[in-house]
Amino acid sequence: MQDKYTPAEIERAAQDHWNKTAAARAIEDTTKPKYYCLSMFPYPSGKLHMGHVRNYTIGDVLSRFHTMLGYNVLQPMGWDAFGMPAENAAMQNNVPPAKWTYANIEYMKTQLKSLGFAIDWERELATCTPQYYRWEQWLFTRLYEKGLIYKKLGTVNWDPVDHTVLANEQVIDGRGWRSGALVEKREIPMYYMKITAYAEELLADLDKLPGWPEQVRLMQKNWIGKSTGVRFAFPYELDGKEDKLWVFTTRADTIMGVTFCAVAAEHPLATRAAQGNPALAAFIEECKQGGVAEADIATMEKKGMPTGILVQHPLTGEKVEVWVGNYVLMGYGEGAVMAVPAHDERDFAFAKKYDLAIKQVIGVEGQSFSLDGWQEWYADKQNGKCTNSGKYDGLAYEAAIDAIAADLAAKGLGEKKVQFRLRDWGISRQRYWGCPVPIIHCPTCGDMPVPDDQLPVVLPENVEITGAGSPLAKMPEFYECSCPKCGGQAKRETDTMDTFVESSWYFLRYTCPDNDQAMVDQRTAYWCKGGIDQYIGGIEHAILHLLYSRFWTKLMRDVGLIDIGEPFANLLTQGMVVAPTFYRDLGDGKKQWINPAEVDVVTDERGRPTGATLIADGQPVIIGGTEKMSKSKNNGVDPQALIDQYGADTARLFIMFASPPDQSLEWSDAGVEGAFRFLKRLWKLTHDHVAQGLVPAFADGELPAALKDFRRQLHQTIGKVADDYGRRKQFNTAIAAVMELLNAFAKLPDDATARSVKQEALEAAVLMLFPIVPHVSHALFGELRPGLDAGQQTFPKADASALTQDEIELMLQVNGKLRGSLKVAAGTDKASIEAAALASEAVQKFMEGKPAKKIVVVPGRLVNIVV
RNA sequence: GCCCGGAUGGUGAAAUUGGUAGACACAAGGGACUUAAAAUCCCUCAGCCCAACGGCUAUGCGGGUUCGAUUCCCGCUCCGGGCACCA
Numbered sequence: 001m002q003d004k005y006t007p008a009e010i011e012r013a014a015q016d017h018w019n020k021t022a023a024a025r026a027i028e029d030t031t032k033p034k035y036y037c038l039s040m041f042p043y044p045s046g047k048l049h050m051g052h053v054r055n056y057t058i059g060d061v062l063s064r065f066h067t068m069l070g071y072n073v074l075q076p077m078g079w080d081a082f083g084m085p086a087e088n089a090a091m092q093n094n095v096p097p098a099k100w101t102y103a104n105i106e107y108m109k110t111q112l113k114s115l116g117f118a119i120d121w122e123r124e125l126a127t128c129t130p131q132y133y134r135w136e137q138w139l140f141t142r143l144y145e146k147g148l149i150y151k152k153l154g155t156v157n158w159d160p161v162d163h164t165v166l167a168n169e170q171v172i173d174g175r176g177w178r179s180g181a182l183v184e185k186r187e188i189p190m191y192y193m194k195i196t197a198y199a200e201e202l203l204a205d206l207d208k209l210p211g212w213p214e215q216v217r218l219m220q221k222n223w224i225g226k227s228t229g230v231r232f233a234f235p236y237e238l239d240g241k242e243d244k245l246w247v248f249t250t251r252a253d254t255i256m257g258v259t260f261c262a263v264a265a266e267h268p269l270a271t272r273a274a275q276g277n278p279a280l281a282a283f284i285e286e287c288k289q290g291g292v293a294e295a296d297i298a299t300m301e302k303k304g305m306p307t308g309i310l311v312q313h314p315l316t317g318e319k320v321e322v323w324v325g326n327y328v329l330m331g332y333g334e335g336a337v338m339a340v341p342a343h344d345e346r347d348f349a350f351a352k353k354y355d356l357a358i359k360q361v362i363g364v365e366g367q368s369f370s371l372d373g374w375q376e377w378y379a380d381k382q383n384g385k386c387t388n389s390g391k392y393d394g395l396a397y398e399a400a401i402d403a404i405a406a407d408l409a410a411k412g413l414g415e416k417k418v419q420f421r422l423r424d425w426g427i428s429r430q431r432y433w434g435c436p437v438p439i440i441h442c443p444t445c446g447d448m449p450v451p452d453d454q455l456p457v458v459l460p461e462n463v464e465i466t467g468a469g470s471p472l473a474k475m476p477e478f479y480e481c482s483c484p485k486c487g488g489q490a491k492r493e494t495d496t497m498d499t500f501v502e503s504s505w506y507f508l509r510y511t512c513p514d515n516d517q518a519m520v521d522q523r524t525a526y527w528c529k530g531g532i533d534q535y536i537g538g539i540e541h542a543i544l545h546l547l548y549s550r551f552w553t554k555l556m557r558d559v560g561l562i563d564i565g566e567p568f569a570n571l572l573t574q575g576m577v578v579a580p581t582f583y584r585d586l587g588d589g590k591k592q593w594i595n596p597a598e599v600d601v602v603t604d605e606r607g608r609p610t611g612a613t614l615i616a617d618g619q620p621v622i623i624g625g626t627e628k629m630s631k632s633k634n635n636g637v638d639p640q641a642l643i644d645q646y647g648a649d650t651a652r653l654f655i656m657f658a659s660p661p662d663q664s665l666e667w668s669d670a671g672v673e674g675a676f677r678f679l680k681r682l683w684k685l686t687h688d689h690v691a692q693g694l695v696p697a698f699a700d701g702e703l704p705a706a707l708k709d710f711r712r713q714l715h716q717t718i719g720k721v722a723d724d725y726g727r728r729k730q731f732n733t734a735i736a737a738v739m740e741l742l743n744a745f746a747k748l749p750d751d752a753t754a755r756s757v758k759q760e761a762l763e764a765a766v767l768m769l770f771p772i773v774p775h776v777s778h779a780l781f782g783e784l785r786p787g788l789d790a791g792q793q794t795f796p797k798a799d800a801s802a803l804t805q806d807e808i809e810l811m812l813q814v815n816g817k818l819r820g821s822l823k824v825a826a827g828t829d830k831a832s833i834e835a836a837a838l839a840s841e842a843v844q845k846f847m848e849g850k851p852a853k854k855i856v857v858v859p860g861r862l863v864n865i866v867v
Numbered sequence: 868g869c870c871c872g873g874a875u876g877g878u879g880a881a882a883u884u885g886g887u888a889g890a891c892a893c894a895a896g897g898g899a900c901u902u903a904a905a906a907u908c909c910c911u912c913a914g915c916c917c918a919a920c921g922g923c924u925a926u927g928c929g930g931g932u933u934c935g936a937u938u939c940c941c942g943c944u945c946c947g948g949g950c951a952c953c954a
Contacts, residue, residue, distance in 0.1 A: 043954055083954065156952075167952040215871060219949075222870050294950050298868040346868090422951090429952065498952070540948060542871075547951095575872095576948070626946080632953065657892075658879060664872090664947065671879065671893045677907095678892085684907090728883065736881075736891035743891090811887045816935040818887060856934055858886055866934045 001690050001783045005683035005776070007647025014775040015116055023791050024118040026074035028526045035071035036527045037063040038507050038568075040537030040545075041078045044104035044126075045085055048111045049629045049636035050577040050655065050667055051538065057652045057772075058574060058661050058731070059536050060117045064771035065725045067118070068795040074527055076510035077112065077119045079105050081128035082434045082499045084167060085631055090433075090465040097433040098461040101128060111640065115648045116775055125513045127502035128433075132509065134456030135519035136501060137438040141449035142559055144439070148194045151447065154426045155266075155331055157291045158186035163468050165430040169632065171291035177590070178467060185288045187266065190428035190495070191437060195551050199224055199420045201565075202550055211570035213662070216542045223543050225421025230405050231334070232414025234261060234311035234320060238272065245269060245311050245322065246334045248419055252408075253400035256389035257340040257361035258313060259351065262304060262325035264335040270324045273307035280305055280324065287326045302327050302350055314413040315404070316390075325350070331423065342369070363387035425548065427498045432463060432471045434496025442483035442490040451484045457492070470494055503545055504552035507532055507567060520561050528562065531569030539573040539662070540628060546571070572729055575664035579635040581624035582612055593634035594621050596667075626666060637667050649773035650676045656731040656772055678739060679776055685742060686766070686780045689758055692750070694784065697760035700801075707757050710744055711802045714761050717741045719798040721768045731772065738765055759784070764796040811862035812837055814846040822863070830857050837863040 018024065039059035042052055056077075063075040079101075086097035093100070105126060112119070125132055143149045157166040161179035165188075170177045195202075203224045206217045230252035233244035245261060263269050265287035274281040283305040290296060303326045310319040327346070328337055341351035341358040351358050360369040362384045386392040386400050395403060401416075408414030428437065436457040438450035450457055460478055463471040472478050472494040483490040511524040537545075546568075553567040580601075582594040594614060599621055601612045612621050629636040642651045654675035659665050703711060717737045724734035745761055748754050763784050770777040770790050781790035805826055810833065812820040820842025824833060834855050837843055847867050854866040 040954095045954090080954070085953080165952075168950095169953045171952095219871050223950085225870095292952085295868080298950085300868095425951075431952085499954070500951095503954080538948090538954095539872080541954080543949060544951065545954080578947075628948075630953075660880090663880095666879085668879080668893095674892055680906095723883085730883085732879090733881070733883090733891080739891055809887095813886085813935075816886095816933095821887080854934060856886090858935095861886055862935090864886080864934055 001687055003684075003687050005680045007649060007679075007775070010779040011114075011116060011648055011775040014778040015113070017778065017789075018116075018118070018791065021789075021791075024075065024120050025122060026072070026076075026120045028523055029072045030526070032070065032072040034527060034529070035063070035066040035073045035534070036532045037066065037073060037075045037534045038510075038532050038536070039075075039077070040535075040541065041080050041503070041506060042108065043080045043083055043085070044101055044108055045631045045636075046104050046107070047636070047638050047640065048108055050579075050639055050665075051574075051629055051636075052112075053115065053639045053651060054577055054655050054661070054665070055536060055538070055574055056112065056115065056117055057656055058572065058729075059534075060115075060119075060652075060774075061656065061725065061731060061771040062534055062536070062729070063118055064774060064791075065795065067791070068767070068770070068793060069726075070794065073118075074123075074510070075117070075119050076123040077117075077121070078123075078125040078506055078510065079127065080499065080503050080506070081105065081126040082496075082502060084169075084431065084433070086433045087431065087465050087467075091467050096462060097465065098128065101126075101433075111643075114643055115652065118774075123510050123513050125506065125509055127435075127499075127506060128459075130456040130458050131513075131516065132506075133435040133459075133502065135509070136435055136497070136505070137450065137455050137457055138452065139519060139556070139559065139561075140438055140497075141452070141455075143193070143555060144449045146559075148197065148555065149191055149427075150194065151189055151191055153187045154190040154192070154428070155185050155187055155292050156430075158184045160184055166291075168291060168293040171293065171296075172590075174290045174296070180590070182289055183291050185290070185292055188430075190426045191439075192424040192426050193551075195425045195548075196420060196422055198551055198554055199226070199422050201554060202422075202547065205550070205566055209566060209569075209571075212568070213571065213573055216539075216546065216571065216573055219542050220547055223422065223547065226418065227421070228416065228418050230255075230401065230408065230414055231417040231419075232314055232408045234314060234338075235413065236309065236311040238309065244413070245336055247336050247338045248333045248417065249338055251340065251343070252404045253386060253392075253395075253397050254340040254343050254361050255315065255338070255404055256386070256392065257342050257359045258320060258338045259341060259357040259359055260321050260323055260339045261311060262323045262328050262337050262339055262350075263307075264328040264330040265324055265326065266330040267324075267328075267335045269309060269322055269336075270307060273309050273322075273324075277308070280307060284324060287324065297327060297329065300326070302346065302353070304350060304354060314408055314411060323354075333419070359388065361386060361389050425498075425500075425551075427501055428495040429498055430470050431496055432459075432465060434499060435459070435502065436472070437493045437495050437497055439493040440481055440483060440490045441493060442486060442488060444488055445483055445485045448484050448490070454484070459496070470496075472496075500545060500548050501552075504548045505556065507535075507549070508553075508556070508562065520556070524562060528564055528567070531564055531566050534570045534572065535568040536572045536574060536661075538576055538628075540576060542573060572661060574661045575659075576628040577637075577665045577667055578626050579629050579637055579667045580626050581633045581635045582621045583624055584621055593632070595634050596637065629667070637669075642669065642672060646672060646676045647775070649679060649776045653679065653735065653773050657735045658732070660730045660732055679773065682742065682765070682769075683776065683780065685746060686762055686783060689755070689762055690783050692755065694786075695752070695755050695759050697763055698753075698756040703753065703757070707748070707754060708802075710748060710761070711757055712805065713741060713744055714757075714764060715798040715800075715802040718764055718768065718796045719803075722795060722798070725771065734768075735772065738768055741765060766790065767793055767796050808860060810837075810860075812840060812843055813862055813864040814843055815866060816864060817846075819843060819846050830859075833857055833863060837865065 037059055039055050063073050067073045081101050086101050089100045090097045157171050159166050159176035159179050159181055161181035166176055171183050176183055203226055227250050229248055229250035231248045233246045235244050265284045274284050304323045307322045309322045313320050339347040341347040342360045343362055364384055386395045392400050405416045436459055438457050440448045442448055479492040479494055481490055481492045508520050508524055511527045512521045515521050549567050554565055556562050557565050579596050582599045583591040586592050598615055599612050600615050612623050614621050627633055654672050720737050721734045724730050766777045766780045778790045807823050808826050810822045812822055822840055850867040852865050852867055856864040
């Protein structure tokens with residue numbers, strides 16, 4: 001055995017061995033329990049970043065651990081290959097998106113391979129290949145025929161200078177990121193998936209996911225946002241015609257306090273009122289400025305203008321004025337809201353600003369109402385009662401809503417209604433690098449889904465990207481076609497699909513990537529039975545990706561393709577790897593983001609950053625926030641330098657040791673040295689043992705006290721590591737436990753009995769570490785047990801007989817403060833413990849002669865004496 | 868703005884069900900080995916007070932429940948994630 005730890009050499013040898021033996025190949029086998037371990041596939045942005053290393057190391061640890069437990073493990077990998085960055089790169093570097101994407105895939109694949117993950121590469125897929133997206137198009141046509149995909153107007157960010165639709169990310173402070181022009185909202189026809197038809201099931205099934213973090217289930221629940229309220233109407237007469245203004249409220253108990261209504265700028269009443277009212281028309285135009293992102297709309301200044309249109313209060317008949325409000329969204333609910341300034345914060349601010357009436361209709365006894373502030377008294381559903389509300393006075397929340405809803409229903413002006421916050425999923429994108437929407441527009445027959453025998457609609461790959469609209473719309477050879485029904489001249493849809501569509505079902509396709517006859521097959525049923533056993537990915541996907549995947553799984557079930565309703569049985573949401581951001585202002589709100597690796601940070605004596613300079617030119621750069629590593633903020637750290645210098649095992653060990661997986665990790669490479677040192681130490685301990693000759697591992701017999709204690713620690717460690725890997729999924733403490741074990745190991749003597757225990761300990765330690773640092777473990781196990789393959793071993797089992805303990809140490813407290821400790825024989829009864837505790841010197845001293853009022857004995861832990 | 872998290876030594880963190888706060892590491896300081904350096908090994912290492920024994924304080928801030936709170940409850944502050952076209 002060589003005496004030096006040489007990671008490059010041993011990692012190459014181990015990977016060669018695994019390749020030769022096809023160790024990671026997953027074959028369906030009904031004689032073993034299956035374990036499908038899935039990590040979120042990467043977007044091929046160019047290089048791996050630390051978040052990838054973290055994600056895939058967690059997946060690999062769980063995969064290898066379950067292999068050692070006897071499971072038939074599938075760990076696949078693929079590429080979320082469609083998306084915007086490829087188009088941006090195309091514009092910047094004049095390279096076609098396909099070429100850029102495939103080159104990135106090739107490079108990142110070599111990086112992944114160098115990390116030694118037990119991935120079955122035979123199942124690799126990329127979503128930008130027709131072999132993949134043809135099935136997505138095929139399912140699209142089925143769903144379209146079922147009415148689960150439909151067309152309606154949707155609002156997008158429009159850049160009036162570049163004449164293109166912008167993603168929310170491309171709108172910065174209300175301006176287009178390239179042109180700098182003020183962005184406008186524009187309504188265009190788009191295809192929508194009817195996710196709201198599944199709202200009830202998506203909500204209810206959250207309770208069937210005990211393997212998901214509570215946090216994620218709660219976020220999804222709130223996102224779906226089921227609420228019961230009242231949909232009702234304000235009747236009005238305009239241009240000689242009677243009509244109704246519909247609104248929805250969860251606060252029907254405050255309906256008597258309505259002093260005005262507000263409608264969206266795009267609402268028909270607003271449009272009508274703007275005729276002959278240039279000021280209002282101008283305001284409506286102003287409302288169209290800015291992006292569509294909810295965060296922007298919710299934080300912007302609330303503005304409004306009266307329409308002059310009066311509607312009738314449905315219960316009192318009083319006239320209520322309709323305003324246009326920039327905070328009311330057309331795409332949400334009815335596009336109109338009632339306003340009760342006395343009991344709603346936003347309505348109150350609006351009423352104060354425009355000097356509108358405020359009418360208190362909820363009161364709490366003993367508290368007075370003031371026009372200086374709004375009162376959330378409804379939250380007090382016990383004591384908040386209707387007041388100034390005529391016949392409803394004195395009614396509490398629920399009774400008031402029931403009475404009011406009944407009266408509205410009697411007048412035919414409203415009813416109770418369940419409403420969801422969840423909106424249908426708009427999947428049309430006016431972009432090139434995506435899966436073409438398989439629709440043909442025929443002037444005679446209308447929108448026709450592309451027939452099966454014409455699928456896939458292949459995305460042409462040699463295009464020029466200009467940034468102004470989709471290249472597909474300028475390619476007659478793409479869009480010119482004939483109607484599948486009447487054969488007449490027709491036009492192919494040039495929009496592509498949201499890339500979330502591809503990522504909503506890729507995990508099913510891993511089971512049968514080679515099937516060119518069907519989307520899924522019986523292998524899908526094998527691997528996905530009961531759901532994917534473990535899914536691992538960033539917490540930032542807690543809502544959108546995970547909700548869409550759940551939705552698609554239900555769609556595919558209802559089309560009869562699969563028989564599961566939930567895709568992921570267990571979910572581990574890893575915390576983000578975050579890093580500081582640095583930038584320079586280029587003016588016009590544009591920023592040049594600079595990678596942390598190119599920056600020198602100056603800190604004060606307390607370690608706080610005071611400034612930063614670009615290494616290349618020595619000039620200052622601005623320190624931004626600490627954010628998730630991303631392409632757009634250029635704050636990703638390339639793990640390659642780490643791998644090159646220390647090897648894959650050190651990189652894997654370090655990132656798993658740095659913090660528990662669900663916690664966010666602020667990147668710093670301080671501490672890498674320590675991980676490397678540990679592996680060197682493990683190597684040396686093994687080398688020194690092997691150099692003295694191998695011995696059979698200790699099996700049973702009597703041991704001196706020191707060795708008995710060590711052996712107890714060994715088997716406690718085995719139990720803890722297995723629990724940390726399997727149940728807790730907390731790898732940093734598993735590593736710490738093995739480190740402690742080896743610290744104790746290093747102090748053991750070298751006699752024959754000790755050496756047999758050392759053999760046992762080293763074999764176990766190396767196997768316990770195998771899931772995290774497989775290369776070095778492979779090499780070391782081969783030395784400890786010549787001819788055996790570490791990857792074929794079962795995980796060590798704790799020996800119960802080694803765990804018994806004769807003496808237990810109890811902590812002694814007086815009034816909850818630690819005052820000493822007490823050693824007692826295992827199994828000592830409570831009374832004896834109490835007596836021994838009271839007799840102890842430390843306790844006597846702090847009782848100061850006062851009698852014990854109470855004695856609390858926590859078995860195996862402590863004694864607390866209250867005086 | 869709304870929804871979800873987080874905050875513990877100089878640093879990353881541990882404390883699994885309310886029971887020894889700071890395991891395991893990093894950095895730092897001291898020592899051994901060495902001509903020297905690197906590597907390695909050993910020691911110290913939350914703060915304050917004390918010659919020492921020991922004591923007091925301390926888990927973002929302010930309250931509460933409890934014999935006992937990093938852990939549970941209420942109210943804040945700051946930081947991060949998501950907000951439907953970044954993925």
